[in-house]
Amino acid sequence: QRLSIDEYKQGILSGNRFVLSRAITLVESRLPEDATHAAKLLEQLMPHTGGSLRVGITGVPGVGKSTFIEALGSYLTHQEIRLAVLTVDPSSARSGGSILGDKTRMTQLSQDPRAFIRPSPAGAYLGGTARKTRETMLLCEAAGFQIIFVETVGVGQSETEVRHMVDFFLLLMLSGAGDELQGIKKGIMEMADALVVNKADGDNIKAAEKARQDFQHALHLFVPPESQVDPQVFLCSSLRQEGVAEVWQFVEDYKKTTQANGYFAENRKKQNLHWFRSMLHYLLEHHFLAQEKIRKLLPAIEQQVSAGTLPATQAAREVMEAVWK
Numbered sequence: 632q633r634l635s636i637d638e639y640k641q642g643i644l645s646g647n648r649f650v651l652s653r654a655i656t657l658v659e660s661r662l663p664e665d666a667t668h669a670a671k672l673l674e675q676l677m678p679h680t681g682g683s684l685r686v687g688i689t690g691v692p693g694v695g696k697s698t699f700i701e702a703l704g705s706y707l708t709h710q711e712i713r714l715a716v717l718t719v720d721p722s723s724a725r726s727g728g729s730i731l732g733d734k735t736r737m738t739q740l741s742q743d744p745r746a747f748i749r750p751s752p753a754g755a756y757l758g759g760t761a762r763k764t765r766e767t768m769l770l771c772e773a774a775g776f777q778i779i780f781v782e783t784v785g786v787g788q789s790e791t792e793v794r795h796m797v798d799f800f801l802l803l804m805l806s807g808a809g810d811e812l813q814g815i816k817k818g819i820m821e822m823a824d825a826l827v828v829n830k831a832d833g834d835n836i837k838a839a840e841k842a843r844q845d846f847q848h849a850l851h852l853f854v855p856p857e858s859q860v861d862p863q864v865f866l867c868s869s870l871r872q873e874g875v876a877e878v879w880q881f882v883e884d885y886k887k888t889t890q891a892n893g894y895f896a897e898n899r900k901k902q903n904l905h906w907f908r909s910m911l912h913y914l915l916e917h918h919f920l921a922q923e924k925i926r927k928l929l930p931a932i933e934q935q936v937s938a939g940t941l942p943a944t945q946a947a948r949e950v951m952e953a954v955w956k
Contacts, residue, residue, distance in 0.1 A: 687793035690803030708745040715771035806842035832868035
C-alpha cells in the first residue's frame, strides 16, 4: 500500500532505507496514480537534494565494473562516507525481464551499513541508464548519501546518457581486448573525465601499462574539455585494491577545480535542462500515441509498413498529417 507524501518524506529525510526503497519503487512505477504521487514527493524533496557528488561509471561488459565499484566503494565507506550505488541491468529484448544481479557481485559492499545498492532494469530506455535514474538519484541525495555512483549497463561507445546526469564520468577500459584503435575512436571516450585500465595485475601488468600510454596519447587528439581539467588515465587492480586511492584523489581534485572555475554549477544547470527536454519528449510521445485518432489509424498504417507497401518515412508523415487535419 502506498504511503502518504509526508510518510515518504520523513522516512527518506531520516535515512530510513526501507522507506527509500519503497519511494524508488514508487517513482519507477508506470501506474498513472503512482506517477502523480511520485511527482508530488519529488517536489517536496527538491530543497534537500543536490548536495552529493554524482559519479557515472561505465565500460564494456567484462571490464570489472562491479568489482571496481566494490573496491572504490569500500575505500570510501571506510572513511565514514555514505555511498549510494545505482546499478542498471540490461533488459531482455525478448522477455523484457532483467536479472538485477549486480548486487550479488558486491557481497562486501552490500553488507556495509554506510552503503546502499539499488539495481534497476534498463527496460527499453537507451543510453545505458534507466528511465528513472535521475529521480532515484534525487531520492538518495535527500536521504543523506554523500556520494552517488551510477553504474551503467555497459554496452559500448554510444552509452553516453549518464554523462548528462553526473558530475564526473569514469570510463573503465581493458588492455589486450583487440585493436586499441577501437578504444581511441571518438564517442564515449571523449566524454570521459578519467579512464581506468582495470585488471592491471599478474601477467597483465605490461599490457595494461601499454594500453594506458595508448589511451593517454589518444586523449590529446580530442577537443579540450569545457571543465578545463585534462582527463587522465590510471592503472587499477580492483582485486588487489591497487590504484583506487589515486583514482579517487583525481575525482576530488576535479571537483575542487570545477567548483572554483564555475563549471560544476554550470554543468548541473545544463543537466537540469537536458532532463526537462527528455521528459518533455517522453510525455509528448506518450500523449500523441494515446490520442483516439492515432490509435485507430496506427494498425492499418503498421500493416502497410510491415508488408512493404508503404515506406516508413511516408507512413510517419501520414500519421503526423492526420493529427493536424
